[in-house]
Amino acid sequence: MHKTSAWPLALVYAGLIVYASLYPFVGWRDQGMAPMLFLTAPWPKYWTGFDVVSNVLGYMPVGFFLTLGALRTGHMRWAVWVAVPVAALLSLAMETLQIYLPSRVPSNLDWVLNILGAALGALSAWGLEKLGVLQRWSRFRASWFVHDARGALVLLALWPLALLFPTTVPWGLGQVMERLEGGLAVLLADSPFLEWLPVRDIELQPPLPVAEWLCVVLGLLIPGLLGYCVILHGGKRLWFLLWMAVLGVGVTSLSAALSFGPEHAWIWLRAPVRGAAVVALVVLALLLWLPPRAAATLAVLALGVYLSLINQTPIDPYFEQTLFLWEQGRFIRFHGLAQWLGWLWPFAALFYVLSRVWGKESRN
Numbered sequence: 316m317h318k319t320s321a322w323p324l325a326l327v328y329a330g331l332i333v334y335a336s337l338y339p340f341v342g343w344r345d346q347g348m349a350p351m352l353f354l355t356a357p358w359p360k361y362w363t364g365f366d367v368v369s370n371v372l373g374y375m376p377v378g379f380f381l382t383l384g385a386l387r388t389g390h391m392r393w394a395v396w397v398a399v400p401v402a403a404l405l406s407l408a409m410e411t412l413q414i415y416l417p418s419r420v421p422s423n424l425d426w427v428l429n430i431l432g433a434a435l436g437a438l439s440a441w442g443l444e445k446l447g448v449l450q451r452w453s454r455f456r457a458s459w460f461v462h463d464a465r466g467a468l469v470l471l472a473l474w475p476l477a478l479l480f481p482t483t484v485p486w487g488l489g490q491v492m493e494r495l496e497g498g499l500a501v502l503l504a505d506s507p508f509l510e511w512l513p514v515r516d517i518e519l520q521p522p523l524p525v526a527e528w529l530c531v532v533l534g535l536l537i538p539g540l541l542g543y544c545v546i547l548h549g550g551k552r553l554w555f556l557l558w559m560a561v562l563g564v565g566v567t568s569l570s571a572a573l574s575f576g577p578e579h580a581w582i583w584l585r586a587p588v589r590g591a592a593v594v595a596l597v598v599l600a601l602l603l604w605l606p607p608r609a610a611a612t613l614a615v616l617a618l619g620v621y622l623s624l625i626n627q628t629p630i631d632p633y634f635e636q637t638l639f640l641w642e643q644g645r646f647i648r649f650h651g652l653a654q655w656l657g658w659l660w661p662f663a664a665l666f667y668v669l670s671r672v673w674g675k676e677s678r679n
Contacts, residue, residue: 319383319384319387319388319465320465320468320469320472321380321381321383321384321387322380322384323465323469324376324380324469324472324473325376325377325380325381325384327469327473328376328377328380329377329405331655331656332373332374332377332405332409333405333409334655335373336409336410336412336413336419337409337412337413337416337419339418340416341418342416342417342418343415343416344415344417345415346414346415346417348414350411350414351407351411352414353410353414353421353422353423353426354423354426355423356423358423358424359422359424362424366425367428370424370425370428370429370432371428371429371431371432371435372432373429373432374402374406374428374429374430374431374432374433374436375432375433375435375436375439376436377398377401377402377405377433377436378398378399378402378432378433378434378435378436378437378439378440379436379437379439379440380436380440381394381397381398381401381402381437382394382395382398382436382437382440382441383440383449385397385398386440386441386444386449387449394437394440394441395434395437395438395441398433398436398437399430399433399434399437402429402430402432402433402437403426403429403430403433406425406426406429406430406433407426410422410423410425410426456468459546459548459551460545460546461545461546461547461607464545466667466670467541467542467544467545467667468545470538470541470660470663470664470667471538471541471542473656473660474538474563474660475562475563475566476653476656477653477656477657477660478563478566478567478570478657479566479569479570479573479653479657480570480653480654480656480657481570481571481574482570482657483628484527484530484531484534484625484628485531485534485567485583485584485588486531486534486535486563486567487530487531487534487625487628488534488625488656488657488658488660488661489621489622489625489626489657489658489659489660489661489662490625490626490628490658491626491658492626492627524587526624526627526628527587527628528587528590528591529591529620529624530621530624530625530628531587531588531591531592531595532591532592532594532595532598533595533617533618533620533621533624534595534621535559535560535563535591535592535595535596536595536598536599536617537614537617537618537621537661537664538559538563538664539555539556539559539595539596539599540599540602540610540611540613540614540617540668541614541664541667541668542555542556542559543599543602543605543607543610544607544610544611544614544668544671545607547607549603549604552603553600553603556596556599556600556603560592560596564584564592567583568580568581568583568584571583607671608671608672611668611669611671611672612668612672614664614668615665615668615669615672618661618664618665618668619665621661622661622662622665
């Protein structure tokens with residue numbers, strides 16, 4: 316029996332699937348059709364390769380992590396046989412609810428593809444177990460990380476996915492204040508509570524170059540410090556640092572390619588960004604032997620400064636047009652996953668590092 320990061324990751328992915336499946340959550344109404352009519356409807360006449368791939372890939376992590384969680388906690392016999400039906404029921408519920416959303420179209424093909432994705436994910440986890448890969452991962456985890464590193468490992472696994480959603484500043488996650496203010500204003504419209512809503516006297520102004528530069532530095536520094544909270548050895552921290560840098564640059568380039576086209580994949584990597592990235596990596600290299608609790612404390616300070624700066628940065632109209640393409644175009648299937656991770660990841664990281672500063676696990 317082991318504590319495993321698979322269960323929280325499965326819950327995170329299931330929640331994000333619910334959001335992505337029911338977005339934009341407006342216009343709910345009874346359209347006069349039986350909720351599960353789509354199950355007996357003919358196969359859709361029009362579909363694209365992107366739809367097929369996205370429906371399969373979207374449910375693979377759920378099947379994988381449900382099975383992995385069962386395997387890691389000793390429930391070998393029913394791992395696959397429960398994971399796939401659970402994912403199938405989740406998909407069925409989402410497709411059924413879409414019948415009440417005029418902007419979404421339930422599909423029996425989507426449901427079958429979702430089940431296929433969950434089955435592929437579950438069989439992948441089962442195969443890795445049979446090949447002994449999971450045992451090797453357990454040994455690797457025991458030698459690299461402190462005993463209770465689940466929270467940090469979940470956050471580090473989600474960080475690249477959060478970077479897929481377009482950001483105004485490279486690695487600029489957690490920019491929620493402007494949208495939160497607008498959402499609250501709409502929610503409280505025509506109510507007396509609107510007068511209690513704090514409103515800024517002036518519009519947000521474009522950040523000074525030094526503030527934007529500092530956001531880039533901190534955006535890369537924070538996941539590095541998070542890793543230092545659960546990795547003790549300096550040499551292993553250096554390897555982690557190198558892989559984090561490669562992953563951060565690679566995923567940000569992928570996001571730019573998805574948003575603006577493959578020819579613009581590296582448009583974000585301007586000279587100031589390259590300089591800021593080098594500074595962040597040099598600082599992390601100088602901190603290779605920092606004690607874990609000190610790393611958590613420094614991460615708390617970095618997150619406080621970073622969230623203050625990034626939420627004083629306005630969203631420019633060109634960037635909003637990019638977000639519109641994500642929210643209304645073919646990226647809608649990834650919208651919930653990427654957007655919510657991009658918004659909430661720094662706040663979840665702040666909660667975690669605070670727990671390591673104040674909690675018992677900081678002494679591990």
